Amino acid sequence: MGVELLRVDSITKVFDGGIIANQDISLTILQGEIHGIVGENGAGKSTLMKILYGMENPTSGAIYLENERLELRTSRDAIEKGIGMVHQHFMLIEELSGWENFRLGLEGKPFLIHRQDDLNELREADKKYQLNVDGSLLVRDMSVGMKQKLEILKILHRGVKLLILDEPTAVLTPQETDELFARLSDLKKQGVTIVFISHKLNEIRQICDRITILRDGRNMGTYPVGGLSNEKISELMVGREVSQTIDKPFQEPGDVVIHAENLKQADVHGVEKLVNVDITLRAGEILGIAGVDGNGQNELFNVLTGQAKDYVGQIFFEGDDVHHISINQLNKLGLSKVPADRMKDGVCKELTIWENLFSPRIKNFTSKFGALKQKKIDEEARKLINDFQIKANAPSQRVQTLSGGNIQKVVVAREFSTDVHALILNEPTRGIDVGAISFIHQRILEMREKGSAILLISSDLGELLSLSDRIIVMYKGEVVARFNHQESPVTEQELGLYMLGLKKMESMES
Numbered sequence: 001m002g003v004e005l006l007r008v009d010s011i012t013k014v015f016d017g018g019i020i021a022n023q024d025i026s027l028t029i030l031q032g033e034i035h036g037i038v039g040e041n042g043a044g045k046s047t048l049m050k051i052l053y054g055m056e057n058p059t060s061g062a063i064y065l066e067n068e069r070l071e072l073r074t075s076r077d078a079i080e081k082g083i084g085m086v087h088q089h090f091m092l093i094e095e096l097s098g099w100e101n102f103r104l105g106l107e108g109k110p111f112l113i114h115r116q117d118d119l120n121e122l123r124e125a126d127k128k129y130q131l132n133v134d135g136s137l138l139v140r141d142m143s144v145g146m147k148q149k150l151e152i153l154k155i156l157h158r159g160v161k162l163l164i165l166d167e168p169t170a171v172l173t174p175q176e177t178d179e180l181f182a183r184l185s186d187l188k189k190q191g192v193t194i195v196f197i198s199h200k201l202n203e204i205r206q207i208c209d210r211i212t213i214l215r216d217g218r219n220m221g222t223y224p225v226g227g228l229s230n231e232k233i234s235e236l237m238v239g240r241e242v243s244q245t246i247d248k249p250f251q252e253p254g255d256v257v258i259h260a261e262n263l264k265q266a267d268v269h270g271v272e273k274l275v276n277v278d279i280t281l282r283a284g285e286i287l288g289i290a291g292v293d294g295n296g297q298n299e300l301f302n303v304l305t306g307q308a309k310d311y312v313g314q315i316f317f318e319g320d321d322v323h324h325i326s327i328n329q330l331n332k333l334g335l336s337k338v339p340a341d342r343m344k345d346g347v348c349k350e351l352t353i354w355e356n357l358f359s360p361r362i363k364n365f366t367s368k369f370g371a372l373k374q375k376k377i378d379e380e381a382r383k384l385i386n387d388f389q390i391k392a393n394a395p396s397q398r399v400q401t402l403s404g405g406n407i408q409k410v411v412v413a414r415e416f417s418t419d420v421h422a423l424i425l426n427e428p429t430r431g432i433d434v435g436a437i438s439f440i441h442q443r444i445l446e447m448r449e450k451g452s453a454i455l456l457i458s459s460d461l462g463e464l465l466s467l468s469d470r471i472i473v474m475y476k477g478e479v480v481a482r483f484n485h486q487e488s489p490v491t492e493q494e495l496g497l498y499m500l501g502l503k504k505m506e507s508m509e510s
Contacts, residue, residue, distance in 0.1 A: 011061035039214030040433030042403025084155030098135035254283030288468030296477035334421030405436035
């Protein structure tokens with residue numbers, strides 16, 4: 001290590017409207033290192049990586065790979081030059097097999113498909129990189145960890161010199177993360193250089209050699225990982241001190257707010273997504289839901305929030321069966337929700353901040369003749385923008401111009417600022433920076449203290465363990481374990497065994 005592989009020289013990217021994503025960024029990636037990239041949402045990480053992968057063109061500046069200046073117009077250009085990227089959301093076709101996905105995009109393949117030849121080619125590549133991918137499986141039947149390794153194998157087989165990984169552990173169990181890190185260490189020994197983007201600072205410190213910190217589109221410096229504490233990294237990322245600890249005092253739960261009995265749901269193919277799920281959620285407690293992505297958590301969220309009615313079983317909200325109650329009626333009863341996909345389900349990005357904040361209760365801001373009380377709207381919106389620390393110019397600013405973390409704060413401000421009896425959260429901090437995470441965690445704990453019943457679905461086990469009073473684990477749509485985490489703390493490793501289906505509790509109470 002020590003020889004320059006890739007050099008970014010004064011890269012600037014200005015989008016339409018004068019929005020500066022990257023400002024005069026320079027950095028060097030060394031041959032055979034694992035190089036961490038961290039920064040807040042909106043710090044410029046994604047834009048810089050898209051430029052390196054040919055998905056965006058820089059406004060100015062240059063990229064050099066092994067001292068050759070690159071002109072990257074497409075991702076194919078990047079791959080041909082030796083730069084590959086595995087995105088956080090996998091680019092696989094679920095209904096095809098591993099070998100079919102592996103074959104897609106390979107140069108020089110004959111028109112006619114030869115299954116055994118292609119499967120053997122995958123197996124030879126897998127033997128070389130030791131990723132343990134079963135290419136005969138349909139992608140939909142693979143674990144999340146195997147899907148990710150298939151993506152990595154596809155890129156490596158194309159002969160890349162630089163592998164970019166975007167939030168590679170976001171949906172992995174601790175055991176899968178350990179396995180991934182072992183494979184990345186092997187790849188490093190084979191001479192593959194890796195750029196590792198993550199918001200999990202402990203993992204950055206575990207696997208990376210050096211770290212580059214971005215803030216507001218600028219490079220705040222590149223450091224040896226061992227030379228910085230998590231607190232110092234966070235401070236460089238957000239420009240202020242960020243507390244790494246969560247103060248969650250013991251609290252006795254109150255009355256039952258939500259009780260679900262024997263929930264069952266299947267998809268259009270008849271595959272069971274929820275299997276005899278029982279849940280009891282009490283006032284003033286946080287119930288965490290752990291599970292590898294795709295094991296019924298999203299279906300549970302949709303059923304509990306009234307967005308899906310095609311289930312068997314019963315759901316009681318403060319004693320009343322809510323099967324035939326509309327989403328609007330549930331909201332009026334005091335049910336709030338934060339969906340996993342903020343852009344698709346949480347906001348209307350073309351509308352303004354105030355329109356997103358008040359659309360569910362716009363009648364509170366209209367006169368008896370139907371006219372909007374704009375002064376009242378602006379006053380209340382400015383108060384929420386201030387209270388929830390949303391970085392915005394005005395309530396009239398369109399949501400699509402905000403960073404991901406600030407968009408998430410808009411969703412949280414809307415859902416937390418009403419009379420909340422129950423709060424259903426699905427990945428409330430996924431893909432946002434450490435400063436916004438710390439803020440949202442504190443708000444969740446404030447809601448707990450006020451007596452709201454909170455259900456927290458999260459793939460971040462650190463988040464679950466920090467916030468939850470009780471934790472249940474889901475595997476293939478079934479509850480396989482329950483823990484009273486407030487009284488007898490459980491570890492990430494223990495949760496991981498149940499998440500992978502390696503263990504199952506025989507006797508459990510809801």
